[in-house]
Every structure is written in C-alpha cells, then in structure tokens.
Amino acid sequence: MTLLILAAFLGLITALIAQSKGRSFGAWWLYGFLLFIVAIVHVLLVPSLRTATSKSHELRDCPYCAEPIKLQASKCKHCGSEVVPLPSKAETHGDGTKIAWNRVAVLALSVGITFIIIRFFGVK
Structure with a gap:
C-alpha cells in the first residue's frame, strides 16, 4: 500500500x-x-514543445513601408516614420510555464x- x-x-x-x-x-x-x-x-x-522566442518572432511590419522592424522600435529604420512601440511577446505572456x-x-x-x-x- x-x-x-x-x-x-x-x-x-x-x-x-x-x-x-x-x-x-x-x-x-x-x-x-x-x-x-x-x-x-x-x-x-x-525536447520541449514550447517554442523559444527567436528574433524573427520579435518583428512586425512597419505600418508605412511594410518593412520588418522590431516590436519595441519607436522609429522605422527603413523609412524613418514614427511608430508606436509594442511590448515584446515574452513580456505579455510570461515564461509560459504554469x-x-x-x-x-x-x-x-x-x-x-x-x-x-x-x-x-x-x-x-
């Protein structure tokens, strides 16, 4: 027992x-x-099924020129336009282990x- x-x-x-x-x-x-x-x-x-955050996932398209920029960017490096920075996915979802x-x-x-x-x- x-x-x-x-x-x-x-x-x-x-x-x-x-x-x-x-x-x-x-x-x-x-x-x-x-x-x-x-x-x-x-x-x-x-191996873990949880995906590691890579740099390709930390990018978004610029709303003015459609070129990829970082999520935290406040200015597009391609066209020079001002953009609103976004929080990274790691900041919004935590570490994923619950x-x-x-x-x-x-x-x-x-x-x-x-x-x-x-x-x-x-x-x-």
Whole structure:
C-alpha cells in the first residue's frame, strides 16, 4: 500500500516536468507511476514543445513601408516614420510555464481516496 502511494508521488514528479515542457500531464503521470526510473530519464531527455522566442518572432511590419522592424522600435529604420512601440511577446505572456493546480488537486484527491478505500475497506 505504501508502495502505491510512493509510486503516485513519483509519477507526479515526471508529470510536472513533462507539463513544464508542454507535454500531457496525465499521460506522463501514468508513465511515471508505472515505470518511474525509465520515465524520469525519458522526460529529462525529451525536447520541449514550447517554442523559444527567436528574433524573427520579435518583428512586425512597419505600418508605412511594410518593412520588418522590431516590436519595441519607436522609429522605422527603413523609412524613418514614427511608430508606436509594442511590448515584446515574452513580456505579455510570461515564461509560459504554469502548473495546472486543478490537475494536481484531482491527482492528490484520487490518491487520498484510494488510500482510504484500501485502509478502511480492507482491500488486500
């Protein structure tokens, strides 16, 4: 019984790492629950699905000459027109790593209910 609870929490480790890389929380939790040693190595080696901000994403078109300029530019380097600077995408969206606390709560609740059922109803 203690082994099941330990396996559930070890599966949570792989699921949280996978979620931060843009992967499925539930699938990686199950994978970590069943095969923690393999899953932890796998999740550390798997590439992130989150796209890194590159310079091509930090550009916009000038409203006057349609040439690409930086988001924070206040003057177009091609035509010299004044433009309104925009915040970068990294500033508006944060770092992109958010933990889905509702999934963590559901997982903790299911582990707790499983523990109660095993403890009080004598499932052996």
